[in-house]
Amino acid sequence: MNSIKHKGDSIILTQKKNKKEIIDSVVRLLFLITTILSASFIILIIIFISIKGIVPFVTDNNGIGRVDIITFLTGRVWLTGTAFQSNLYSVGFIIINTLYIAFLALMISMPIGVLTALFIAKVAPKKIAEFLRTVVELLASIPSIVYGLFGSGVILVFVYNLAEAFNIQSKGGNSVMATVLVLALMTLPTITAISEVSIRSVGKDIELGSLALGATKTQTNFKVILTSAKSGIFASAILGIGRALGEATAVSLVAGNAKSGPSLGIFDITSTLTSTMLEGLKETTGIDYDIRFSVGIILMIVILITNLILNFIKRKVGNVDVK
Amino acid sequence: MSNKQKIIDIFQQALTYLAASVGAITLFMIIFFVFSNGYKLLDFGLLVNDYHAKFYNGGIEDEISYSNTIRPNNLDDEVFYSQKWGIGLKDDNDREGNPIIIVDFIADDSPLKNIYDKNNEEYEPLLLETGHLLSKISFYDKQTALTKYGAEYMIEALNSSDTFREIVYSSLGGGIRGSIITTFYLIGMTMAIALPIGIFTAIYLNEFAPKNKITSLLRSLIETLTGVPSIIFGLMGLAVFVPLTIQMTEATSANIISGSLTLAVILLPVIIRSTEESLKIVPDSFRSASLALGANHTQTTFKVVLPSAFPGIMTGTLLAVGRVIGESAALIFAIGTAVKDDISIFGKSTTLSVHIWSLMKDEPANIELASTIAVIILMIVLLLNIIVKFISKKLIKDLY
Numbered sequence: 001m002n003s004i005k006h007k008g009d010s011i012i013l014t015q016k017k018n019k020k021e022i023i024d025s026v027v028r029l030l031f032l033i034t035t036i037l038s039a040s041f042i043i044l045i046i047i048f049i050s051i052k053g054i055v056p057f058v059t060d061n062n063g064i065g066r067v068d069i070i071t072f073l074t075g076r077v078w079l080t081g082t083a084f085q086s087n088l089y090s091v092g093f094i095i096i097n098t099l100y101i102a103f104l105a106l107m108i109s110m111p112i113g114v115l116t117a118l119f120i121a122k123v124a125p126k127k128i129a130e131f132l133r134t135v136v137e138l139l140a141s142i143p144s145i146v147y148g149l150f151g152s153g154v155i156l157v158f159v160y161n162l163a164e165a166f167n168i169q170s171k172g173g174n175s176v177m178a179t180v181l182v183l184a185l186m187t188l189p190t191i192t193a194i195s196e197v198s199i200r201s202v203g204k205d206i207e208l209g210s211l212a213l214g215a216t217k218t219q220t221n222f223k224v225i226l227t228s229a230k231s232g233i234f235a236s237a238i239l240g241i242g243r244a245l246g247e248a249t250a251v252s253l254v255a256g257n258a259k260s261g262p263s264l265g266i267f268d269i270t271s272t273l274t275s276t277m278l279e280g281l282k283e284t285t286g287i288d289y290d291i292r293f294s295v296g297i298i299l300m301i302v303i304l305i306t307n308l309i310l311n312f313i314k315r316k317v318g319n320v321d322v323k
Numbered sequence: 324m325s326n327k328q329k330i331i332d333i334f335q336q337a338l339t340y341l342a343a344s345v346g347a348i349t350l351f352m353i354i355f356f357v358f359s360n361g362y363k364l365l366d367f368g369l370l371v372n373d374y375h376a377k378f379y380n381g382g383i384e385d386e387i388s389y390s391n392t393i394r395p396n397n398l399d400d401e402v403f404y405s406q407k408w409g410i411g412l413k414d415d416n417d418r419e420g421n422p423i424i425i426v427d428f429i430a431d432d433s434p435l436k437n438i439y440d441k442n443n444e445e446y447e448p449l450l451l452e453t454g455h456l457l458s459k460i461s462f463y464d465k466q467t468a469l470t471k472y473g474a475e476y477m478i479e480a481l482n483s484s485d486t487f488r489e490i491v492y493s494s495l496g497g498g499i500r501g502s503i504i505t506t507f508y509l510i511g512m513t514m515a516i517a518l519p520i521g522i523f524t525a526i527y528l529n530e531f532a533p534k535n536k537i538t539s540l541l542r543s544l545i546e547t548l549t550g551v552p553s554i555i556f557g558l559m560g561l562a563v564f565v566p567l568t569i570q571m572t573e574a575t576s577a578n579i580i581s582g583s584l585t586l587a588v589i590l591l592p593v594i595i596r597s598t599e600e601s602l603k604i605v606p607d608s609f610r611s612a613s614l615a616l617g618a619n620h621t622q623t624t625f626k627v628v629l630p631s632a633f634p635g636i637m638t639g640t641l642l643a644v645g646r647v648i649g650e651s652a653a654l655i656f657a658i659g660t661a662v663k664d665d666i667s668i669f670g671k672s673t674t675l676s677v678h679i680w681s682l683m684k685d686e687p688a689n690i691e692l693a694s695t696i697a698v699i700i701l702m703i704v705l706l707l708n709i710i711v712k713f714i715s716k717k718l719i720k721d722l723y
Contacts, residue, residue: 035524123336189346
């Protein structure tokens with residue numbers, strides 16, 4: 001009697017255990033499925049944008065004619081609108097504009113960002129450092145459309161007046177310079193935050209060593225700490241340029257949407273890959289619609305290549321220990 | 324130390340101060356600009372009004388019983404009142420700065436309460452209310468009273484007439500009710516999609532996944548999403564989710580569902596990362612204790628690990644909400660830029676951010692209304708960030 005009862009118990013136990021195991025494996029499978037789903041989106045993005053973006057190059061676009069890929073990549077005029085009904089789209093000058101603007105924006109935001117990071121990490125008193133850290137976090141959290149609004153309300157006016165001072169008639173301030181300034185402001189928090197982390201993680205012994213050799217605090221900060229944090233600072237530049245290349249709405253409000261180029265003068269109107277994508281939204285079919293996906297492919301390739309080059313340089317420059 | 328070195332030091336030190344002030348000045352300027360341009364229009368009416376004004380053409384019966392209500396004492400001095408018609412009118416400006424005549428008071432026995440719709444075959448009654456804008460009253464025997472002549476003339480013309488041919492009035496447009504509703508819909512639906520997927524993925528990666536090449540491949544595929552610009556997500560929404568929702572629901576164009584699916588993909592890496600970070604700091608002893616007490620892996624995860632990781636998941640969620648409110652580039656493609664008042668999840672509409680973009684792309688740009696919306700967005704986003712900072716500070720304090 002006793003043993004039977006015992007046996008029954010153990011059956012219940014094993015059943016319970018089995019049930020638990022089944023639940024476990026079901027849940028595990030569910031989690032695995034969601035993980036595979038999350039990971040598949042990047043592949044979905046690449047496949048679908050490529051399929052759509054290739055259409056203008058391989059079909060005759062309802063009689064308009066195939067877009068020639070060489071002209072597309074190297075040309076200097078972007079035709080748009082149904083009025084043109086043409087296959088002569090090209091993004092060559094837009095690629096140059098985009099890289100030029102991103103480069104100039106980084107030329108402004110890198111020094112400011114790195115010096116701000118140095119100030120927060122090494123120079124400022126604790127309270128001010130904490131305050132500035134909050135400021136940087138808040139700047140990073142401001143949506144890009146608000147930067148765009150600020151750009152068209154303040155920076156455009158500033159650029160317009162500046163151009164007038166040089167006797168240049170700018171198109172309401174819409175220009176390379178306005179775009180560069182907006183992007184510099186937008187990349188500033190990213191660069192500052194990442195540089196600050198890398199500056200703070202520089203070994204104390206390196207800093208103390210420099211001080212012991214008789215260098216002043218400022219000399220140490222500029223010559224030793226910044227050099228040692230080079231790799232992290234470079235990483236911040238890579239993230240910054242990624243943001244500058246991919247930013248869309250803010251740029252579209254201040255760029256001026258140039259249809260030919262490249263625009264190298266700082267008061268010329270310009271256009272970037274992203275601002276071009278945001279033009280002519282009314283079309284829902286046809287070449288004007290599909291060509292946006294082609295521009296999207298180009299944008300992804302530009303970002304990828306820029307990242308690869310910068311990462312290559314970063315590896316060459318390396319994380320130098322000061323000897 | 325040489326004098327020259329001292330000067331160089333001071334100069335370089337000054338440079339860092341200068342650089343650091345740029346960020347602070349920028350933040351201050353942005354907030355100042357947005358508030359100084361936007362505060363004028365910021366009132367409750369803005370939040371509940373439609374964007375598109377509705378126009379009404381009213382006629383009046385032949386037999387009119389005039390009002391006997393004398394001017395109420397609580398009316399402002401600048402209100403012009405007609406006792407005969409029982410109506411008080413006031414000059415004002417609308418959200419674009421154009422002059423308007425607004426109905427400030429209408430008496431219960433006013434004959435203007437008995438007007439009918441001239442555009443309707445059935446002559447259905449119309450309801451003139453306080454807050455409506457009078458744009459035109461045309462008479463049989465004298466010059467038409469238009470907005471540009473002012474409220475005083477309109478009242479005088481009414482007082483000296485026994486009837487009129489037509490009264491044209493409208494509701495006050497330029498409100499952002501539709502965009503606010505869309506934003507809320509979008510937050511709710513996006514979170515409903517992204518949170519479970521994101522949290523489950525983070526749990527799998529942190530609690531279940533074997534350490535092998537496939538796991539690290541999955542991980543790096545997810546991390547790649549972080550570097551993709553949002554406009555590319557927008558293109559994906561246009562190419563994948565818009566056709567998908569058109570096929571599966573009654574939608575005929577880009578819609579709120581396709582918008583929230585797109586946003587969910589953008590938010591996945593954010594939610595996955597913050598959840599994983601918070602799962603990582605749950606001590607292993609919790610897990611072993613729970614397992615040792617006979618709980619299985621599922622129970623341990625849901626009853627022990629997840630509750631301990633809750634504050635981290637919370638901060639991730641709040642940051643994600645901030646991102647939904649601020650996102651513009653992706654949504655321009657994924658739900659369109661048409662400002663709507665009647666919101667359906669199967670139709671186009673705009674969130675607050677995209678509303679700003681539409682206003683700024685109009686000719687001429689409406690910077691004032693755009694700034695007002697930006698004030699709302701900024702207040703929400705900055706508040707969310709401060710809450711997140713507070714939670715994570717408290718979290719760190721509790722742990723150590």
